[in-house]
Structure formats: C-alpha cells, structure tokens
Amino acid sequence: MSIDPNIAAVMDCSEIERSVDAYLDGEFDTQERAETDAHLAVCPRCREWVGGRSAVRSALRASLRDAMGAATPAGRAPEALRARVRAALAHERRPLWRRALAPLPLGAVAAAAAGVLVVLATHGGVDALVDDAVRRHNSDPPLEVIAASVGPEAVLSWFDGKLDFRPVPPRFGGDARLVGGRLSHVREWPAAYMRYALPRGQAGLFIIDDPDGRFAPAGREVRVGPHLVRIVASRGYNVAVWRRNEIVYSLVSDLDEAALFQLVKAAER
Numbered sequence: 001m002s003i004d005p006n007i008a009a010v011m012d013c014s015e016i017e018r019s020v021d022a023y024l025d026g027e028f029d030t031q032e033r034a035e036t037d038a039h040l041a042v043c044p045r046c047r048e049w050v051g052g053r054s055a056v057r058s059a060l061r062a063s064l065r066d067a068m069g070a071a072t073p074a075g076r077a078p079e080a081l082r083a084r085v086r087a088a089l090a091h092e093r094r095p096l097w098r099r100a101l102a103p104l105p106l107g108a109v110a111a112a113a114a115g116v117l118v119v120l121a122t123h124g125g126v127d128a129l130v131d132d133a134v135r136r137h138n139s140d141p142p143l144e145v146i147a148a149s150v151g152p153e154a155v156l157s158w159f160d161g162k163l164d165f166r167p168v169p170p171r172f173g174g175d176a177r178l179v180g181g182r183l184s185h186v187r188e189w190p191a192a193y194m195r196y197a198l199p200r201g202q203a204g205l206f207i208i209d210d211p212d213g214r215f216a217p218a219g220r221e222v223r224v225g226p227h228l229v230r231i232v233a234s235r236g237y238n239v240a241v242w243r244r245n246e247i248v249y250s251l252v253s254d255l256d257e258a259a260l261f262q263l264v265k266a267a268e269r
Contacts, residue, residue, distance in 0.1 A: 012039075015142035016046045020053050022139035029185060032141055127232065129215055130241065130250065133186050134234045136193070137204035137252040143180035143195060152178045159183075159192050167192035167207035170249065170267035175199055186250065189215075203253035203263075211246040222261070229264055231257060240264045 016039060022028060023036050040047050145158040155178060159167050162183055169178075169192075176196040184193035184206065192207040208215060222229045229242040238260050240251045253260055 012142075013043065013046055016040070016043075017049060019140050019142060020050055022141075023050070024054055024057065027135065027139045028141070029136075031183075032139075035142065129186055129189075130232050130239050131234050133204075133206050133250045134237050134239060134252050136184060136186070136206075138235060138237070141182060141184070141193070144182040146180040147178045148180075155181050155194070163190055163192060163209070165209040165247070167194075167247075169194055169205055169207060170264075172196065172263055173266045175266075176203065176263060198253070198255065198263075200259075201254040203251055203255070206250040206252070208248045208250070209246060210243070210248045215241070215243075215248045215250075231260070 016023075016036065019028075019036075023033070028036060040050060145155050147155050150158070156167075156169070158181065176198055179195040179197050179202070181192060181194040184191045186206055186208055189208050189210070194205045194207070196203045196205065222231055227242050227244075229240050232239045232241065237252050237254055238257055239253070240249075240260055242249055242264070251260070251264065253263070255263065
C-alpha cells in the first residue's frame with residue numbers, strides 16, 4: 001500500500017505521543033487516522049511506542065476485569081460504584097434550567113447582578129454538534145500550520161482556498177495566543193480549527209459556514225454587546241457559540257464561565 005508523502009510530512013513524533021490515546025480509542029476522523037498511519041509506516045520508534053501503549057491498555061483492561069470479578073466475561077463493577085455512577089449521570093442529565101436555578105451563594109448572586117452580561121433564556125440538553133466539537137478538541141489533533149513557525153497572520157492566510165468560505169477569527173486580545181490551525185469537521189460540516197494558548201489552559205475555536213441557520217445549540221443564551229452567545233457545558237468543557245451573519249464560532253475551553261464570558265466579550269467588543 002503506497003503512502004502519500006505529503007500526508008506523512010504533517011505529523012511528527014511528539015504529535016503521535018500526545019494523541020496516541022485518541023488514536024487507539026478510534027476518535028480520529030479519516031484524515032487524522034491516515035496521517036497517523038502514514039507516520040507509523042515510516043517511523044519504527046513511534047510504531048513501538050503505539051504498540052506498547054496498546055499492550056498496556058489491553059493488560060489494564062484484563063486486570064480490571066479480574067479485579068471486578070468473574071460474574072460475567074467482561075467483569076462487573078461493585079454495586080456501590082455502579083450506584084454512584086448512575087447518580088452522577090442522573091445529575092448531568094438534569095435540565096440546565098434546574099441547575100441554573102439551584103441555590104446560589106449571596107456573593108455569586110451579587111456578582112451576577114452587577115455584571116454586564118445579561119442572561120436571557122435557558123434551554124436544556126447539549127447539542128450533538130457542540131458535543132462533537134468538544135470531542136474533536138479534546139482529542140488534541142495535530143496542527144497543520146504552526147504560528148511559531150510562520151507567524152499568526154500566515155496561519156489565517158493558510159486557510160485560503162481550502163474551504164468554501166474564508167474563516168476570520170475574532171481577535172481575543174493579549175490573553176489568548178494563537179498556536180496554530182488545521183482543517184477539521186463538526187459532524188458533516190467542514191470547519192477551520194484554531195488552537196489558542198491561554199494564561200490557564202487552552203481553547204479551540206471552530207469556524208463554520210452556516211447560511212441555513214442549522215447550528216442552533218442548546219444552552220444558556222447570553223448577550224455580549226450586540227451579539228447573543230450560547231454557553232454550553234459538555235464533557236467537562238465550557239463552550240461559547242455565537243454567530244456573525246452566516247458564520248458560526250464555537251469556542252471550546254477549559255475556562256470557567258466567568259473567564260469565558262470575559263474572553264468572548266473582549267473579542268466581540
């Protein structure tokens with residue numbers, strides 16, 4: 001089977017090591033898996049690393065099955081642990097409006113009343129499109145263009161001609177440094193993906209062309225200046241989704257809500 005050298009060239013060993021778990025879990029899309037397979041075909045060191053990692057995971061699964069008992073071929077967790085998991089899942093499934101109206105400390109209420117962000121409405125559930133964006137960001141996909149090598153402006157121009165629209169990211173200011181970008185998807189929609197380094201953690205921005213208005217996620221609806229932003233919690237991340245005409249921005253971050261509000265507010269000012 002021939003390997004396209006252009007595919008292999010976009011990967012390096014550090015990217016393989018960083019994303020090996022997502023690769024073994026089958027979380028890569030077709031292009032990402034092809035890039036990884038192409039690198040593994042020419043790099044014995046990474047092949048050995050991935051093979052060893054896979055063997056460790058298999059051994060760990062076997063040990064867990066033994067520890068949980070032989071009630072079934074797959075083993076079974078203790079009832080107390082299973083009850084705690086069920087309770088945690090039930091909590092996550094509570095409608096967001098019920099969690100938002102739970103009792104708050106007086107200081108938090110005062111801070112919300114004094115803030116410039118106005119909560120307009122609340123909706124339950126997590127949109128599948130947002131969940132897919134979070135999953136892709138969490139897999140830490142290798143970047144195809146690096147700002148440290150070519151400069152931030154060259155990262156933006158790198159997308160020219162690769163999508164049916166021109167992705168223009170918001171300017172987040174000094175607190176967010178552009179690391180690089182790559183082509184991606186959110187479900188079936190082509191997207192530009194840009195990764196940012198933050199003072200604490202990182203964020204991933206998906207830019208999607210949505211002329212038909214199909215991207216309408218659930219979540220809290222917040223006004224930031226002239227724009228409405230939806231705030232969604234998914235898989236341990238906070239996500240801000242907003243629109244400029246036909247373009248949708250989905251910012252996945254490990255920031256808390258207050259810090260995420262400030263980041264989006266600064267970009268949309």
